[in-house]
Amino acid sequence: MSGTGAARRLGRAVLGARARLGWVHLILGGALLMPYFLLSQVWVGVVAGRGNVLASPTLTLASYAAALPLAAVTGLFGLVRPLSVTAVRALCGVPGDLLADGPARSWGSRWRAAGWWTLHLGVGAVISGMTLAATPMALVLILVPFSATLRRAPLGAGWFSSAANPYATPFLGVGLLVLVAVSSAAAGALLARLAPVLLGPTAADRLAAAEERAADLAVRNRLARELHDAVGHALSAVTLQAGAARRVLDRDPEFLREALAAIEETTRRTVGELDTVLGLLRDGDPARADAAPAPTLAADLDGLLARTRAGGTTVTAGQDPGPAGDWEQLPAIASREAYRIVQEGLSNALRHGLGPIALHIRVHTPDGHRELEITMTNPPAQAPPASDGERRRTSGGRGLRGAAERAALLGGRVEAGLHEGRWRLRAVLPLGSANTPANPATPSTPSTPAGGAGR
Known part of the structure; x- marks a missing residue:
């Protein structure tokens, strides 16, 4: 045999x-x-x-x-x-x-x-x-x-x-x-x-393959952040808006109409952003990821705050210098990433915070270099029981990690945590020299956010 x-x-x-x-x-x-x-x-x-x-x-x-x-x-x-x-x-x-x-x-x-x-x-x-x-x-x-x-x-x-x-x-x-x-x-x-x-x-081939995988992973992470920020914020805002509308259904028809209009606008915008991101995933073209249209501070900051207020949450906003039109002078990528950081901060506060939200955005020039600083504070949530905490904490901290990655893309940083008894999210995004146009498209070494692993 x-x-x-x-x-x-x-x-x-x-x-x-x-x-x-x-x-x-x-x-x-x-x-x-x-x-x-x-x-x-x-x-x-x-x-x-x-x-x-x-x-x-x-x-x-x-x-x-x-x-x-x-x-x-x-x-x-x-x-x-x-x-x-x-x-x-x-x-x-x-x-x-x-x-x-x-x-x-x-x-x-x-x-x-x-x-x-x-x-x-x-x-x-x-x-x-x-x-x-x-x-x-x-x-x-x-x-x-x-x-x-x-x-x-x-x-x-x-x-x-x-x-x-x-x-x-x-x-x-x-x-x-x-x-x-x-x-x-x-x-x-x-x-x-x-x-x-x-x-x-060869070693050069392995390095090129690793770089290609890293670039592909970076694009996928970028699209994942876009989905998380757009859809997560929309769901949080719509949930609050629907809840507020239900509570005043018989007492305040005007507020009810505003809440329903905000729900309609939020869902319409989110469906459009979702369709754009899914289209990029189907095409599989990394070069189009950064070219995809995205909201910016100049285009939609006021609308973002209005839709958040429509859910019954008080949001006070301060801007320096001057009115929203000045944000048009920001580099496009900085304005886009700043918008997403503000959006994530609002979503984070709506999901976990209690009481009014205070937002302040300013451009200042320390040591001759322009920086965009975003500060957002709100009362922290009370610690829930263990069982409720497991049920309520569904984000896994991905939002704050995503905000830190957005800031690191521009060489900036994000800090999140308790500050003087309130929850504070602070982001600093470099814009370049005060006398030289900024070039924020070159990523710098990411900085580790302080206290950013919580929400």
Whole structure:
């Protein structure tokens, strides 16, 4: 039984699906070497003074040897590696994670890809030659006992004569086929073993892949923050607005109309923002994430405060310097991130706070550098019982972490926690020199928010 199992394994290794795909891969390599071989034939023929190089085995081998350096030179092109990797993944059974993606970026990876290209084409040419020469010969030898014409043909010389022993030729033909199959399987296994070595990712490839994953993760985090801030604030505001409307249903129709209008406006805006973010997720285009329209201080600060007040919460706002129109002078990214930080602060206060909210936004110039400072305070919530606390705390602190990430994007910081008996959220966003336009698009090292892990 063990012998039968070994024979089956050997048969699969030589004639199985993977071996057949490996043979196709080798034949492709032989075909790719043909242009180089034809070019080298011309050179060898000129040097040797022979018109037909193929008539001489020595000159044929010399042409083959001269074709390999030509193939190696073209293997240095960056696009050779992704072409080779695609073929190896499809035909050699090599796991994809062992191979590099994309063009070769460094000279080291280019030389390794050139080595693989030369090896593939060189070995593929040998197997292609064996297949083209030995297979027809093997079929003829197998048919010799059944054809008088073939028995009279000069199939060999010296030690071999089909006329002398015609019934031995089928065994020779089968032997030739076995030789081709075993050689092809061995060559395919060799290439499959060497593919991760020559086509595997280098340190530069791993770094580029890590940077690409980090960029993709940053975009996903950005979209997650947008969803959290927009939808979370809308749900908090709508819940309070609906509750306030229910309480005054019979007593204050005017307030009821204002609350319902605020609910309608809040949900309409949130559906639009949700549709934008979901569209970006479907498209999968990171470049569009920062280009997506988003509310800003200049465009919607007053509307944000009005919708919050419509739920019955008192919000006092102070701005320095002057009216809301001055916020149009802010850099777009700073105005957008500041709006989201204010929105998160309001949502946080509505979910967890008690009593009125005091918001103050100002632009000041300490040490010649302009900064946008946002300060929001409200009475803290009373500590609930443990069971209620687990039920009420549903945000997991993601909102404050998101606000800290937004501030860190601009090189700023967020502080959140108890301050003089009140809960305070304070964000500082640098805007650049007082005499030089700010360039907030370059992220700085994130700062750790003080006391920001609570709400």
